[in-house]
Amino acid sequence: MGVAVQNISGMTLHSCLMLNQQKARGNGGKSKRDLVAMWQNFDYLLIDEVSMIGCNFLLQISQALSEAKESSDLFGGLNIVFAGDFAQLPPVGQRGLIQKSVTHRVSTYQGQNTLFGKLLWLSISTVVLLKSIMHQQGTENSRFMELLSRLHQGRCSDEDFDIFNSCLLSNVHPDWKAEEWLNAPVIVPTNEVKDAINM
Amino acid sequence: MTDCAERLSNDKVQHVSDNDTSLEDEWQHAYDQRKQYWKHHTIKDSHHSLSDRTSSPILSQMSNINDGQSLHNAFTKKAGETISIPIVVHDPENIVSKPPKVDINAMIHEFSLNTEQARAFSLIATHSTQNDMEPLCMFLGGAGGTGKSCVISTVQEFFKC
Numbered sequence A: 001m002g003v004a005v006q007n008i009s010g011m012t013l014h015s016c017l018m019l020n021q022q023k024a025r026g027n028g029g030k031s032k033r034d035l036v037a038m039w040q041n042f043d044y045l046l047i048d049e050v051s052m053i054g055c056n057f058l059l060q061i062s063q064a065l066s067e068a069k070e071s072s073d074l075f076g077g078l079n080i081v082f083a084g085d086f087a088q089l090p091p092v093g094q095r096g097l098i099q100k101s102v103t104h105r106v107s108t109y110q111g112q113n114t115l116f117g118k119l120l121w122l123s124i125s126t127v128v129l130l131k132s133i134m135h136q137q138g139t140e141n142s143r144f145m146e147l148l149s150r151l152h153q154g155r156c157s158d159e160d161f162d163i164f165n166s167c168l169l170s171n172v173h174p175d176w177k178a179e180e181w182l183n184a185p186v187i188v189p190t191n192e193v194k195d196a197i198n199m
Numbered sequence B: 001m002t003d004c005a006e007r008l009s010n011d012k013v014q015h016v017s018d019n020d021t022s023l024e025d026e027w028q029h030a031y032d033q034r035k036q037y038w039k040h041h042t043i044k045d046s047h048h049s050l051s052d053r054t055s056s057p058i059l060s061q062m063s064n065i066n067d068g069q070s071l072h073n074a075f076t077k078k079a080g081e082t083i084s085i086p087i088v089v090h091d092p093e094n095i096v097s098k099p100p101k102v103d104i105n106a107m108i109h110e111f112s113l114n115t116e117q118a119r120a121f122s123l124i125a126t127h128s129t130q131n132d133m134e135p136l137c138m139f140l141g142g143a144g145g146t147g148k149s150c151v152i153s154t155v156q157e158f159f160k161c
Helices: A002-008 A019-025 A030-039 A055-069 A109-122 A139-153 A158-166 A191-198 B002-010 B022-044 B046-055 B059-064 B069-076 B104-110 B115-129 B148-160
Strands: A044-047 A079-084 A126-130 B137-142
Touching: A030 A055, A044 B148, A055 A109, A079 B115, A079 B148, A126 B069, A126 B115, A139 A158, B069 B137, B104 B115, B104 B148, B115 B137, B115 B148, B137 B148
Parallel strands: A044 A079, A079 B137, A126 B137
Antiparallel strands: none
């Protein structure tokens, strides 16, 4: 299994499950055999950034794995581990896994698939939640860490609001010509701001 | 029912006649008791029924889809509360013919995982060393910077060995 794990790391789900070649796979053609051969020696699948996976996509993953492992079990009977933070980016154009399921769309095929995907998510049997922050350790960071964790939960206090406001460019008025700012990369959201700073 | 059968075999002199209803009464009583017990049992444990099913060896195949109880439990657990996820301990009888080449505890130490991370890692690592386990279906959650990626790279390293 060893080398195989190395090979697969860094692959996107679409490429490792050949999700873009699904139509061609229907008639049991070459790509289906490729898929089966590819997954033959794998027992574990780790998926990071799970917050970006939508219900419909999860169903697609499970179906593709079933095809790959030639088993009708959930996720093809593969051992599967999802990692991620649902406060991060939500899926594009799909219902997220932790969103409430909607039942008014079950009249459509798509809506039914969404529900199936949600059920797949609910079938997770082992959950480990990590709580202690490892990156910004140290007492000097504790205030910043607390602020971040409140921001993460969407429970900022008025004091936090003031801290964030005090960091606004319009309040900081940096001297762009000063030594400390001269070589500092500045990341801005729009061209207008960029031009204003570069002027 | 078995009680009656036993009594019958032990007490051979007892003869049942057509108009003797004592046995019938006894059966009726036993039946009522069983019915009562099941009724009570089902009501009391109705909210456990899904997890009970999971533990039953016969029905474990059917319980692939559950009601998300694990996720619910994990997310509603207050901070500081003890986590009830059973850590699978090494059971010598369950270990595959090829025992793990790597020491899980040594890896936990090497990657300096904290308790939570170690729990996540050993769940995966121990699962992989055991035979006849249900497929692992696991969610590893945590805000940014809690070291999810650290666990993932430890697992990657573990499988490379």
